[in-house]
Amino acid sequence: MRDESSSPEPSSEPSHDHAWPDRGRLSADVAVPYGEMIDLLRGFLDKVSGARPDPATLADLTHDLKAWSERLQACAVEERDQLFARLLDQPGRGQTMSPALVVEKQEVGDFRGHVTFGRYFLGVNGAVHGGTLPLMFDEVLGRAAGQPGLRLRTAYLKTDFRALTPLDTRLEVRGWLDRQEGRKYFVRGELRHGDVVCADAEGLFVALKPDQR
Incomplete structure (x- = not known):
């Protein structure tokens, strides 16, 4: 990033x-x-x-x-x-670096799925460690921005923590493309426990040029 x-x-x-x-x-x-x-x-x-x-x-x-x-x-x-x-x-x-994100729907500009954080991701007092969430959102927003044949790099990612994220609980996660400006893809996402927004995020992904890896 x-x-x-x-x-x-x-x-x-x-x-x-x-x-x-x-x-x-x-x-x-x-x-x-x-x-x-x-x-x-x-x-x-x-x-x-x-x-x-x-x-x-x-x-x-x-x-x-x-x-x-x-x-x-x-x-x-x-x-x-x-x-x-x-x-x-x-x-x-x-992989085990971040929680197992399960894909429910993935279309160009729209990603939906769910995730459950196990004990490995515990911060304190039954809540998920905050540092885990940006890692998860990097995956979610990248998938929302992506499309076949497009290679992206994270340029910017900001996460806001709205409520404690519980362990061992199925949580719904969504990412969507907000807008595109040339090679720049502006994306947003949120993590929910029912009606409660645990965290939301915004990011900027940049498409690589043909000669870039």
Whole structure:
């Protein structure tokens, strides 16, 4: 994300090609089992957040996680070939960095879905950590602004917190395109718990030029 003080312009990235998404990757044979693994990982992180393990349990978990990390290291690939956060047909795009956003409707200029924040995203006193919401809105607003063949970068994103966001509760989320000015897409969004607006956001996304990555 960039500061809004001057006319935002997306910068070029390193020379390696990591254009996203790669449509050929969306129907990969491993997409569904990978999504199932990520779902279990989300549950594990929720349990880690809510647990106070004894020393023996910690030692066992540390040993097991080290072994799994070494096994995954042998499967390492380049950025453009990774599955994490690249599976558009999986909740949350198959990642654990932000909550699993479930898409209900996605059309050009209009995105609707729902999300449930688990224990991993706890701030304090049963409320979601505030820093999680801008991350979620970056996804929602980006999807609302996007359309086939269009590659966007976040230039500006502002989130207003209106009410406490509860854990373990289905929340409705929406994003919509407010207006477009050339390569600039101005987008808005909101997160609701019933009639209560937990947070809303506004953002500016800039379409990349053909020679930009």
